[in-house]
Amino acid sequence: MIVSRGLPALRALQKLKVNNTQVTQIIRNSHIWSYRVAPPPASKRIQLLAELVQGFAWWWVLWHLWTEPGHILGEFEYPDASKWTDEELGIES
Template sequence: MLISRGLTTIRTLKNLRTNPVNQIVRHGGHSVNYRSGAPPASKNLIYAAEGVQGFMWWWILWHLWTEPDHILGEFPYPDPTKWTNEELGIPSE
């Protein structure tokens, strides 16, 4: 296995020496923020983000107010002091 990997590595290095990889700059129509700050967001984008966040918090708080059982559970928590040994799986002596 090491021999096959070694041969592949040697072939790859030989190809790189004869045909070096050229780094081509691609102009994809977007800005590149390498070592600089991001461009400022537009007012419409800020308003849209605030609107989505507001709707999200309204949705969460409304459902916590009207349907708290999703978080707290539907049934009251049982009192473990009332359980019998049989229910707990403890064998009788």
């Protein structure tokens, strides 16, 4: 069993030993791909759309924090700890 598992590993090592200097370039026709250079700037339309979506998202978050603070702060008032008894606080006399 060890031999059957080791043969593929030996074949892979043999392929690595061969000094193959040929490099193939992957052609990607679906989008712009840049390697070690700055990507091309986005168009004005994309920038405007991004700003609108970002503005809407911030409006949504801030509006809901203003009108429904219970989602973050909780639905009930925080209890006054000075009114608690020693038993409720776990203090033994």
